[in-house]
Amino acid sequence: IWWFFVFIISLCACVLSIYEVYKKWERSPVIVNFANRGTPVDNIPFPAVTICPESKIAGEDKFNYSRLLLKKEKKTPLSLQDLHYKNYYHKTHKMTEWSLEDGYTNNGNILPYPRKTSSAAVNKGLNLKLFMPKNDLDYACKSPVQGYKVLLHAPTNIPRLSQEYFRVPLDQSVVAAIQPFMVTTSSAIKKYSPKKRGCYFEDERYLKYFQIYTSENCKLECLTNVTLDKCGCVNFFMPRENNTKICGTANVTCMEEVDSFSVALMAEECDCLPRCAALNYEVVTSQSNINWNQWIRSNKKLAHLNKTHVTSLTIYFQSDDFITSQRNEFYGPTDFLANFGGLLGLFTGFSVLSFMEILYFLSVRIFYNRRLFGKWAGPQT
Missing domain, CATH: 1.10.287.820 (Acid-sensing ion channel domain)
Structure with a gap:
């Protein structure tokens, strides 16, 4: 009786432990961990840079919000130019030389698209000078804050500066250091449903x-x-x-x-759901004042900039390498079997050999006992 109760208690503890392991595997079969080695920045594209001026450009040949507001107050008829202004610039590239899953193709192109940089040096980054004529500032359009909204994003994403950006003020020199954040996914977890793994592969959505x-x-x-x-x-x-x-x-x-x-x-x-392969850019900025007026006075060739706000923006990678994250299988079939067998062995002393022994006594032994002795239990002693 003692050993019977011990066996029942051990079996119940074993079943509960195995059930907890199964629930953990069912609830979160995917784990995100860091890669074993760094990824060079020349394996990923330089971020797409979207710049949106806070100053809604005024001028006779452009849409002028202040002029439109004044006409509405005076009940002056509006012209077609007052209602709509469109002058977009399109440059088309086919993004066939890079993908999130496979990176850049080895086609020997010196300037692949999207563009990339070879190192983290400042002179390998992007340097911009932004000019804004002072008479183009339209304070009635939005707010007293003038300057630029800037967003760095992956070339695969459409920018939405109403949700995320960093500000570049007028007459400032802003330096933005980029730290990429990339997530890759092992093909081993593709067998799980998108809901379980929490992401979509490229060909699934x-x-x-x-x-x-x-x-x-x-x-x-x-x-x-x-x-x-x-x-x-x-x-x-x-x-x-x-x-x-x-x-x-x-x-x-x-x-x-x-x-x-x-x-x-x-x-x-x-x-x-997120894409199983994702690329984002974290930005750290610093800025300082620019004494453009003194510089313009010392250089007669720049006299035409006297009525212009000049802003400098420098963007570069912070380091030559970065650590990527990878989605991997938390419990594979082998891992689950090892946990299952370990718990059985711990609580009941069960193993593959004992399982084969049970099969032997329930099949082969019974068969030969009936054939040799006519009874499934064998000869009576």
Whole structure:
């Protein structure tokens, strides 16, 4: 009786322990850990740089918000130029030489697209001089804060400066040091469902307006669809078809209401899980004043800049290498079997040999006992 109770208690403890291990594997089969070695910065593209001026450019040949506001107050008829100004510059490249999963192709191209840099030196980065004529500042348009919004992002993502940016003031020299953050994923976890692993592979999720799936592109497309459904139009920056109506000032309230509950909506309905391979850039900035006026006075060739705000922006990688993160299988079949067998051995003394011994006594031994002695238990002693 004593050994019977000991066996039952050990068996119950073993079953509970195995169940806990199974629940842990079922709940989080994927683990994110650091790679064993650093990744050179020339294996990834230099970040795409999106610059948006806070100063909405004024001028006779451009859209002038202050002039439009004054005309509305005086009830002066508005011209077509007052209502819409469009002068976009497009430069098309086919992004066939790089992908998040495979990196750059070895086609021998000296200047692949997207562009990359060979090292973390400042002179290997991007150096910009931004000029803003003082008479182009339009304080009535937005706020007293003038300068530029800047966002560094992966070439696969559409920038949304209303959500994330760092500011570059006028007449300042700003230096931005970049630290990449990259996540890769082992192909071993592709057998799990996207919900379990928490991400989509490149060939598992497709979007209507974007050739490349990313979580950011998915959320923008979802917001576009909801805005079109609720307001009958889309915001000017949203992807759309040629016959889709662009919202005007009468739809501002509707668009703001859609945007206010978009976070909860995307979490429930949009299914915008992260991509299994992701690339982001963390930025550390520093800035200092620029004495442009004194420099202009000392150089007669720069006299035409006397009525201009000049801003300097330098962007470069902080180090030659960075540590990537990788999604791996937390419990593979071998790991789970080892845990399962270890717990059985600990609580019950069970092993493969004892299992084969049980099979022997329940099959081979019974068969030969019946054949030789006519009884399954063998001869009576």
